[in-house]
Amino acid sequence: MTSTSTASRTPRTHRMRPPLTMLASAAAVAIAASLVGFTAPAAAQTAPTAPAAPTPVTRAALSPALSAGRGADLGISEQEAENASTTGTVIGPDRAAYTLPAEASGRSAVSLTPGQYVEFTLPAATNAITVRYSIPDAPTGGGITAPLAVTVNGGAKQTMTLTSQYSWLYNQYSFTNDPNADLLHPDWWITECACVPSATTPSPVVQKPFRPMHFYDEQRLLLGRTYKAGDRIRLTAPAGTPAATTTIDLLDSQLVGAPHVRLIASNVLAFGADPFGRRDSAAAFDKAIAFAKKAHLKVYVPPGTYQVNRHIIVDDVTIEGAGSWYTIITGHEVALATPAPDGSTHTGVGFYGKDASAGGSTNVHLSGFTVQGDVRERIDIDQVNAIGGALSDSTIDGLYLHHTKVGIWLDGPMHNLSITNSVIADQIADGINFHTGVTASTVRNNLIRNTGDDGLAMWSEKTADTGDTFDHNTVQTPTLANGIAIYGGADNTVSNNLVADPLREGSAIQVGSRFGAEPFTGHLWITNNTTVRAGTFELNWNIGLGAIWFYALERNIDADIQVVGDNFLDNTYNAIMLVTDFPVKDQYSITNVHFRDIRVDGTGTSVLSARSAGSASFQNVDARNVGAVGVNNCGSFNFTPAGSEFSIADLGGNDGGGTTGPWLAPWELPNTITCDDRPPVVAPPAPSPWS
Numbered sequence: 001m002t003s004t005s006t007a008s009r010t011p012r013t014h015r016m017r018p019p020l021t022m023l024a025s026a027a028a029v030a031i032a033a034s035l036v037g038f039t040a041p042a043a044a045q046t047a048p049t050a051p052a053a054p055t056p057v058t059r060a061a062l063s064p065a066l067s068a069g070r071g072a073d074l075g076i077s078e079q080e081a082e083n084a085s086t087t088g089t090v091i092g093p094d095r096a097a098y099t100l101p102a103e104a105s106g107r108s109a110v111s112l113t114p115g116q117y118v119e120f121t122l123p124a125a126t127n128a129i130t131v132r133y134s135i136p137d138a139p140t141g142g143g144i145t146a147p148l149a150v151t152v153n154g155g156a157k158q159t160m161t162l163t164s165q166y167s168w169l170y171n172q173y174s175f176t177n178d179p180n181a182d183l184l185h186p187d188w189w190i191t192e193c194a195c196v197p198s199a200t201t202p203s204p205v206v207q208k209p210f211r212p213m214h215f216y217d218e219q220r221l222l223l224g225r226t227y228k229a230g231d232r233i234r235l236t237a238p239a240g241t242p243a244a245t246t247t248i249d250l251l252d253s254q255l256v257g258a259p260h261v262r263l264i265a266s267n268v269l270a271f272g273a274d275p276f277g278r279r280d281s282a283a284a285f286d287k288a289i290a291f292a293k294k295a296h297l298k299v300y301v302p303p304g305t306y307q308v309n310r311h312i313i314v315d316d317v318t319i320e321g322a323g324s325w326y327t328i329i330t331g332h333e334v335a336l337a338t339p340a341p342d343g344s345t346h347t348g349v350g351f352y353g354k355d356a357s358a359g360g361s362t363n364v365h366l367s368g369f370t371v372q373g374d375v376r377e378r379i380d381i382d383q384v385n386a387i388g389g390a391l392s393d394s395t396i397d398g399l400y401l402h403h404t405k406v407g408i409w410l411d412g413p414m415h416n417l418s419i420t421n422s423v424i425a426d427q428i429a430d431g432i433n434f435h436t437g438v439t440a441s442t443v444r445n446n447l448i449r450n451t452g453d454d455g456l457a458m459w460s461e462k463t464a465d466t467g468d469t470f471d472h473n474t475v476q477t478p479t480l481a482n483g484i485a486i487y488g489g490a491d492n493t494v495s496n497n498l499v500a501d502p503l504r505e506g507s508a509i510q511v512g513s514r515f516g517a518e519p520f521t522g523h524l525w526i527t528n529n530t531t532v533r534a535g536t537f538e539l540n541w542n543i544g545l546g547a548i549w550f551y552a553l554e555r556n557i558d559a560d561i562q563v564v565g566d567n568f569l570d571n572t573y574n575a576i577m578l579v580t581d582f583p584v585k586d587q588y589s590i591t592n593v594h595f596r597d598i599r600v601d602g603t604g605t606s607v608l609s610a611r612s613a614g615s616a617s618f619q620n621v622d623a624r625n626v627g628a629v630g631v632n633n634c635g636s637f638n639f640t641p642a643g644s645e646f647s648i649a650d651l652g653g654n655d656g657g658g659t660t661g662p663w664l665a666p667w668e669l670p671n672t673i674t675c676d677d678r679p680p681v682v683a684p685p686a687p688s689p690w691s
Helices: 026-034 282-295
Strands: 077-080 089-091 109-112 117-121 126-134 145-152 158-163 217-227 232-236 246-254 276-280 299-301 304-307 311-313 317-321 327-330 350-352 364-367 370-372 394-397 400-402 408-411 417-420 423-425 432-435 442-444 447-449 456-459 469-471 474-476 484-487 489-495 498-500 509-513 520-527 530-532 546-552 560-564 567-571 574-580 589-603 608-611 613-626 631-633 646-650
Touching: 109 117, 117 246, 126 145, 126 232, 145 217, 158 217, 232 246, 282 299, 282 311, 282 317, 484 489, 509 520, 546 567, 546 589, 567 574, 574 589, 574 613, 608 613, 608 646, 631 646
Parallel strands: 276 304, 299 317, 304 327, 311 350, 317 364, 327 370, 364 394, 370 400, 394 417, 400 423, 408 432, 417 442, 423 447, 432 456, 442 469, 447 474, 456 484, 469 489, 474 498, 484 509, 489 520, 498 530, 509 546, 520 560, 530 567, 546 574, 560 589, 567 589, 574 608, 589 613, 608 631, 613 646
Antiparallel strands: 077 246, 089 109, 109 246, 117 232, 126 217, 126 246, 145 158, 145 232
16 A cells, blocks of 8 residues: 655644643543543452353454464463354355455354354453454445343343444445445456456456445443453344344454553543533643643543544653553544645544654653554555554554554654554554564564554665664464565564465565565565465465565565575465565565575465575475475476576475475476466365474
């Protein structure tokens, strides 16, 4: 995706009331806390029947033993609906694009018709749940709402109101909400007819809705009390629901602590913020920020729901909420009468640093709140992200970012930002993007789920991203593009992440020379990551990708790239791919890539697919359950008498077999042509512990 930088904006200043009115009283906090129904954890009542067998706890629909030490740890227990007790129908597994099970975590879910339920047995003390679900779109688009009944141990019912207003995109990039729309780009080549429709006679008939996607959403619920391990949470599609089917993907459960309270602070309530969300509180936030800077205080946002319908500009300020379950900052997407200087046609809720061209912002610290947007369509020129601008020497911690275009889009140059312990879900585009000259910054211990583009990205457009780290994050179910993508840059690290279930036109990890990125220089470390159910389908090429793939489109890729200690599990196609786009196959190459201490458990096709000139080395790469010949070496497709233009160095310890013997056999080295462009796909077995 592309975006433009937001123009610099300066907060308005206001004459302040006496400082004593800025201090949050305990009574005010208690009143605000009552808005969200917080109760302190209490002993759960005895279940009316004997405890059921616990529903398995997974991490990205994978046994925790297979991803130990990798991914985020946020105190969340994930349980997949297909492993729970149900009167509904298990759908999947399926990895074909445009299907409900393919977009589900683990590629399976449970479909409920009215009156049916799915029931989870809690693994630990719980007072809060997140339900990932899908309900149908309206016939003409725009979504519907439908109830979901929640009961624990057969007790009193709570009702969640589900919506599909933020789901269901269709057609070609950059998509539409209209299921009945004609092709957005009839002059583009499409796989469905293997043709350019506008240049084809007779004109092909394209099935509508065309390429439906982005089916799922998620919703949170505080249960109002604490339940114990062994208690049973039942989700029921009630009789009379307007949703013909309610598909439940998973349940996240956790024990949420009491609201955070800061008494000595610049409290937004004292400046007129409305904690009931009935009127816009943006001006109150501006006033609280201005006073906090003058009085050297932090800004505190007590429990409540606050309506904010534009960007809040932040610089040299700390803003704390009571916790992301309690402090909700939400807003409408607002159409602008005339485009903003940056080209945006809409605005919406978001916290933005100043533009880098104006010096950016520094010393900004955001923690403990939710940003709940209202973005339902993808307009790339719009700045309708939850967090944006340039934020140097700053921190973002413990946020929940939902229904914005991009969770966090930073436009540098900027440096030293830390993003930690946050959840980013259901974005129209990326989860987090370090765009243009972001340096010495870290993204650690975050959950990113259901993005409409790359989950995590470093994009070195015009200026290199340098010295950045993506570490211990979990990225699940990106519906387009990659879990983690690195586009150019120098001396960056991708480590200890867990990436699962990318769907199409991307895969788990990409190293790409594309989108106008600066070249890769220095080194790139990709270490100790686990990917599962990746190696996806590239719609435009009509081939399968690798779980990790290197793509030379605009430049050579020749920096020192070390891929060490990674596990590629249950790969739909290849585990590893190095590819140069065909029109430039004789211009660019991929070299100096080194794979070491890798485990590959299950490939639909090969361990390695080389579709580029260049070279790579392999040491201690163990593979099993390989569906095709271990190496698919096409090189640059010139098929010279001297062999492929891609050479492989075997540094020893490469064990395990393909369909023709050892996956890296002597006869394949260094550059034997073994090109099978689209080999049959053999579905691998589920991954298991490595002895």
